Amino acid sequence: MAALLDGLPATERKRFQVIDDHFSVGMIRSDPPDHTRLRKLINKAFVPRVVAESRSQIESLVDQLLEPWSDPLEVDLVKDFAYPLPATAICQMLGVPPEDRNLVHEWTLGINAVIVGTLPLREAAAKMQKALLELQEYFRNMIADRRQALRNDLMSLLVTAKDELEQLSESELLSTAENLFSAGHETTTSLIANGVVTLLKHPEQWQRLCENPGAPDLPMAIEEILRYESPVQRQTRVVRHNCNLAGQQRGHHFFYSL
Ligand code: HEM
Incomplete structure (x- = not known):
């Protein structure tokens, strides 16, 4: 910040x-x-x-x-x-x-x-x-x-x-x-909303969940939605010391998005 x-x-x-x-x-x-x-x-x-x-x-x-x-x-x-x-x-x-x-x-x-x-x-x-x-x-x-x-x-x-x-x-x-x-709260709001949109775009997956509403399909679907349409799409990090990152020399205050 x-x-x-x-x-x-x-x-x-x-x-x-x-x-x-x-x-x-x-x-x-x-x-x-x-x-x-x-x-x-x-x-x-x-x-x-x-x-x-x-x-x-x-x-x-x-x-x-x-x-x-x-x-x-x-x-x-x-x-x-x-x-x-x-x-x-x-x-x-x-x-x-x-x-x-x-x-x-x-x-x-x-x-x-x-x-x-x-x-x-x-x-x-x-x-x-x-x-x-x-x-x-x-x-x-x-x-x-x-x-x-x-x-x-x-x-x-x-x-x-x-x-x-x-x-x-x-x-x-x-x-x-x-x-x-x-x-x-914001992250979970996005997870639910992104999840519903994703399932609407993939009706065969929606159907599969409706037919198998419990484990293992539901927990797997939630994990996959977290990965596929993640609520947090990047994370910034501050490099605190000079270092070589992905072949480039980086110094203090460089923000690295994962
Ligand atoms: C879909 C839901 C969620 C997502 C995608 C999510 C995402 C994340 C991410 C990416 C980080 C790591 C940030 C970093 O490495 O700098 C994080 C940390 C954290 N999240 Fe969540 N989060 C979710 C739900 C929640 C909920 C429900 C809570 C609290 C009830 C929560 C509390 C925290 C806390 C306290 C940290 C800091 C942990 C630490 O530094 O040890 N998160 N979250």
């Missing part, structure tokens, strides 16, 4: 300190040993027992979302299913009440403005910083609330790691909460 924002003139660059601070910590953006410590914490929320409990919650959420669908079927797949399903699921995990779901979603869209890259850099950075400040304020209120009374949610786990176990700093807490929220 810092390397992207370095595209701004130095005087303006200073205005976006909040972005620098946010993006220099947190699980997805760190290397070991910080990454190992943060990842170990979050893993607690994804042990098989907890995942099994979420499965039944997510299944009943699917039933609720499908309930109003009538025949002949006319729905907006993203609006009516692919977005609310993972967004509600991650809200439930983190402890964000359903009525605030769209609010937090708008902030995460704003936070992605620089990464998406459709706006001029200056405008995108301003949008990102505004959304980031608002989301942080929202999460700070949630954290204060959990300090009064812990609940059975991911935010309480993060607050305990910060206050009782001293394994997390305040900024890591905020960054990790934001990361989980955005990582936890």
